[in-house]
Amino acid sequence: MTELTTTKADPVSVSRRTFIGGAAAVATVTLAPGITVVAYGSDGEDKLVKGARWGLLIDVNKCPQSCNACVTACSNEHGWEDTGNPLTDAQWIRKVDIKDMKTGLEQSLPVMCQHCETPPCADVCPTGASFRRGDGIVLVDKHLCIGCRYCMMACPYQARSFIHEPLTGQKPYSPRGKGTVESCTLCVHRVDVGRIPACVEACDGTGNGAMIFGNMNDPESEIAKRIAQYPSTQIRADLGLDPGVRYTNL
Amino acid sequence: MNIGLASFGWVTLLVVGLLILLPADFAAAQSTPPNSSPFVLGVPKPIIPQAAKGLQCIAPTDFMRKNHMKLLSHDRDKTVKLGDREIKASLKDCVACHVVNGADNQPVTYEDPKYFCRVCHDYVAVKVDCFECHASVPGITMKGGLNQKSSEAEALAAYVLGDDKKLKPDKPDKAELKP
Numbered sequence: 001m002t003e004l005t006t007t008k009a010d011p012v013s014v015s016r017r018t019f020i021g022g023a024a025a026v027a028t029v030t031l032a033p034g035i036t037v038v039a040y041g042s043d044g045e046d047k048l049v050k051g052a053r054w055g056l057l058i059d060v061n062k063c064p065q066s067c068n069a070c071v072t073a074c075s076n077e078h079g080w081e082d083t084g085n086p087l088t089d090a091q092w093i094r095k096v097d098i099k100d101m102k103t104g105l106e107q108s109l110p111v112m113c114q115h116c117e118t119p120p121c122a123d124v125c126p127t128g129a130s131f132r133r134g135d136g137i138v139l140v141d142k143h144l145c146i147g148c149r150y151c152m153m154a155c156p157y158q159a160r161s162f163i164h165e166p167l168t169g170q171k172p173y174s175p176r177g178k179g180t181v182e183s184c185t186l187c188v189h190r191v192d193v194g195r196i197p198a199c200v201e202a203c204d205g206t207g208n209g210a211m212i213f214g215n216m217n218d219p220e221s222e223i224a225k226r227i228a229q230y231p232s233t234q235i236r237a238d239l240g241l242d243p244g245v246r247y248t249n250l
Numbered sequence: 251m252n253i254g255l256a257s258f259g260w261v262t263l264l265v266v267g268l269l270i271l272l273p274a275d276f277a278a279a280q281s282t283p284p285n286s287s288p289f290v291l292g293v294p295k296p297i298i299p300q301a302a303k304g305l306q307c308i309a310p311t312d313f314m315r316k317n318h319m320k321l322l323s324h325d326r327d328k329t330v331k332l333g334d335r336e337i338k339a340s341l342k343d344c345v346a347c348h349v350v351n352g353a354d355n356q357p358v359t360y361e362d363p364k365y366f367c368r369v370c371h372d373y374v375a376v377k378v379d380c381f382e383c384h385a386s387v388p389g390i391t392m393k394g395g396l397n398q399k400s401s402e403a404e405a406l407a408a409y410v411l412g413d414d415k416k417l418k419p420d421k422p423d424k425a426e427l428k429p
Contacts, residue, residue: 046332133331141330142383168359170385172342177383192333 047192052135053117054186055216055244056200057223057232058109062210065108068095070211073202074112077187078174080161090161090176092184093199109250110199110211113138113159113184114235114243121151121160130181136216136244137186147179156236159183186213186244216244296373299366302349308338315370318344322380341380346388360386 071093075081080090093112099105119138121130129144130151140151140160152160160183163176170176173189187197195201196213203211214223226232232246301307307314309321321339328334348366352358358365360381367378380386 047334047336048332131331133333135333139330141327143326143330166382168361170383172345172385172389175383175385180383188333189335192335 046134048133048135049215051217052215053217053244054136054191055115055214055223055246056186056197057212057214057226057246057248059210059212059248060107060109061249062208063108063110064208065095065097065106067108067206067208069202069206069208070110070199071095073198074184077171077198078185079167079169079171079176080182088162088164090163090182092159092161092182107250109247111157111159111235112199112245113155113186114157114241114245115184115186117242117244118240120154120156120241124150124154126150133188135191137188137191138183139185139188140181140183142175142177142180142182145180147181149181151181155183156239156241293373296369298369299348299350299364301347301366303347305347307347341384342388345384345386349388357387 074093078092080092082091083089093110095108096111097106097108099107115136115138116132117136119130119132122132122138125131126148127144127146129141129146130138131141132138147162149162152158152162160181162181163178166178167176174185176182187195187199190197200211200213203209212223212226214221216224216227218224219228226248227246230248232248233250234241234243234246235250237243309317318339322341322344325337325339326341328337329340349357350362350364350366352362352364360368360378362368363372365386367380371378
């Protein structure tokens with residue numbers, strides 16, 4: 001029986017996922033010389049931050065409608081772009097403008113993969129390509145993705161994109177290719193080396209400071225303190241998916 | 251019986267073929283460059299480019315030639331699932347070291363037949379799918395990826411490339427991306 005990397009005290013651990021076996025350490029069985037079965041178990045060989053649940057806290061009041069810095073930064077970081085074909089262009093993060101019709105209040109907020117604790121994309125994936133890492137980041141293993149796009153239909157946030165055309169000029173740390181589904185990785189290549197996602201860095205760069213990234217399970221982290229102190233909401237919290245992206249003043 | 255005869259026929263053909271091929275190949279290898287001899291049949295033997303650093307690979311050459319694909323496919327899951335960014339055999343490191351420069355003194359991509367992987371893979375007619383998704387030329391391989399605004403990255407790029415143009419995004423920034 002395998003166990004997720006999250007500790008027992010972790011308030012957001014998932015028993016079913018723990019039962020099935022999460023993405024934790026690796027166990028290998030050699031059947032014959034040269035033939036090895038690799039299974040992901042729980043022996044702590046992973047390089048994930050123990051017990052972490054990475055997340056974002058976005059203050060909608062600090063996010064001006066005119067600002068697009070997070071979207072531009074993501075596009076530059078990962079190499080996706082608007083080619084004028086909205087039906088097929090990849091889009092990892094978008095600014096959504098909302099208006100309260102009764103009060104006339106207009107707000108603008110960035111929406112990307114919400115990194116659910118119970119991601120429906122991973123539930124419907126027939127190959128196991130769509131998965132939730134032990135530290136809460138939801139990813140696509142593109143070596144396993146067959147491009148069926150079930151996950152795109154399952155995602156209530158329309159966070160995922162399918163790559164229709166051959167690509168060139170990918171970034172070395174962000175492989176992307178035709179026939180696979182992709183979405184926000186929470187800049188996992190940065191997180192793994194202790195840096196913050198490109199969107200958060202760009203938001204800080206504008207001086208708006210609307211986005212905070214951090215480990216929500218670490219009581220000492222800024223994000224954990226904020227969500228413990230002030231009210232925050234999840235988009236479509238009624239679905240019970242427990243997204244790792246939270247919004248304040250929404 | 252028929253099958254036996256047929257097999258015998260094929261074996262004979264093969265032996266005769268080899269007898270014809272061998273002297274020509276031998277002669278070509280001994281005296282003249284591979285392409286100039288009219289007797290050479292098939293594709294010339296690949297001339298494998300030296301790695302940029304010219305150092306020892308992560309394992310002896312004989313081992314790497316036979317096993318590079320196994321090393322890559324085993325360790326890739328460690329990065330994707332376990333967050334291990336410092337695996338010994340990473341495609342990113344292969345690409346960074348096995349650079350072949352083109353006429354413009356810039357690294358050539360997989361599109362170019364001179365590309366390191368293609369030299370052998372074209373010879374044996376085995377298609378490489380890696381570069382449909384992965385970058386085939388090295389980026390500014392800083393820890394944790396490219397930070398376009400970092401002066402450290404700019405300095406590194408200027409040092410490595412002698413030119414900081416490579417550091418800029420491939421396409422101009424889009425001010426407007428529709429929601």
